[in-house]
Amino acid sequence: MAAPAPGPVAHGGATVGTLVRDAAARLAAAGSGSPHLDAELLAGHVLGVDRAGVFAAGEAQVGPVQAAAFEAAVARREANEPIAYIRGFREFHGLALAADARALIPRPETELLVDAAVAEVAARLAGAPRPAGSPPLRIADVGTGTGAIALAMLAALRKRRMDGHVMVLATDASPEALQLARENAAGHGLADPARLEFAEVDLLPAGVSGLDMVCANLPYVKTADMASLAPDLAWEPRSALDGGRDGLDVIRRLLLRLPGVLARGGVALLEIGADQGASIAEAVADVLPGWRCTVAVDLAGLPRVARVEYGPHAERGPHAERGA
Numbered sequence: 001m002a003a004p005a006p007g008p009v010a011h012g013g014a015t016v017g018t019l020v021r022d023a024a025a026r027l028a029a030a031g032s033g034s035p036h037l038d039a040e041l042l043a044g045h046v047l048g049v050d051r052a053g054v055f056a057a058g059e060a061q062v063g064p065v066q067a068a069a070f071e072a073a074v075a076r077r078e079a080n081e082p083i084a085y086i087r088g089f090r091e092f093h094g095l096a097l098a099a100d101a102r103a104l105i106p107r108p109e110t111e112l113l114v115d116a117a118v119a120e121v122a123a124r125l126a127g128a129p130r131p132a133g134s135p136p137l138r139i140a141d142v143g144t145g146t147g148a149i150a151l152a153m154l155a156a157l158r159k160r161r162m163d164g165h166v167m168v169l170a171t172d173a174s175p176e177a178l179q180l181a182r183e184n185a186a187g188h189g190l191a192d193p194a195r196l197e198f199a200e201v202d203l204l205p206a207g208v209s210g211l212d213m214v215c216a217n218l219p220y221v222k223t224a225d226m227a228s229l230a231p232d233l234a235w236e237p238r239s240a241l242d243g244g245r246d247g248l249d250v251i252r253r254l255l256l257r258l259p260g261v262l263a264r265g266g267v268a269l270l271e272i273g274a275d276q277g278a279s280i281a282e283a284v285a286d287v288l289p290g291w292r293c294t295v296a297v298d299l300a301g302l303p304r305v306a307r308v309e310y311g312p313h314a315e316r317g318p319h320a321e322r323g324a
């Protein structure tokens with residue numbers, strides 16, 4: 001039997017632990033808000049292990065190929081490139097979604113919108129028996145970006161054997177983003193044209209109507225706030241973030257479309273910024289008289305998902321109480 005292969009050759013004695021510590025110091029100096037986490041994630045990415053694996057490998061020596069790959073990744077992060085773009089994916093609602101400069105990186109707060117959308121579909125399917133041959137619930141994800149909302153919703157519904165009852169239209173004005181969304185759909189086995197359609201369009205195609213639900217995480221950052229955002233955000237498409245003077249320009253344009261596109265009883269679930277709970281209600285009162293707007297808070301207790309539907313303001317649905 002051959003002797004065991006020698007371990008990786010030491011290069012200046014660099015162990016995983018030393019490289020990670022040095023990288024964390026560099027990233028702290030470069031202004032990262034989470035230098036240790038960043039260094040561990042990048043080391044895990046290069047070594048092909050998770051963070052626990054990075055700790056476990058602390059004393060192991062790093063070979064030249066991996067050391068060079070790690071150096072390149074750390075240099076990218078020093079230039080503020082987001083970890084998701086360097087690793088090429090981001091976990092969202094249990095899915096590893098491909099992420100790159102073509103689209104906004106999916107954010108954890110948007111998982112709340114997905115949960116609300118799935119609960120809405122479940123409630124609608126439970127509310128009325130659906131005989132065979134019933135048309136599917138029609139749902140739009142407007143400004144789908146990576147496809148995060150549409151795909152996480154479909155994946156969650158598939159787990160519950162409910163995906164056969166929906167048809168999702170995922171739109172984006174950016175052809176590059178839409179291509180990424182298609183790749184993600186294929187990557188998760190969700191590219192079924194009977195369940196999911198894509199459209200390259202500003203908001204929604206002309207002539208769309210009868211939608212049971214419109215979901216959207218549109219740009220909502222105020223233009224004046226764009227300059228003071230964390231430097232990482234400069235790597236993401238500005239068109240996915242900049243929402244104009246009060247941040248609600250694009251959302252307001254979508255609100256104006258709702259009477260034409262929603263079916264009777266249809267609802268819109270819109271992600272908003274933490275400081276927009278009052279301004280979204282004002283915008284709805286302004287452009288959609290007679291419509292109701294309730295706002296659900298996220299896990300941090302901040303306004304996050306606006307629910308907009310036709311109906312009297314006095315009536316408060318269960319959504320309004322969530323997390324309150």
Ligand code: GLN
Pocket residue numbers: 107217218219220221240241242271
């Ligand atoms: N939540 C994002 C951020 O400020 C904004 C996303 C958006 O504009 N839809 O990081």
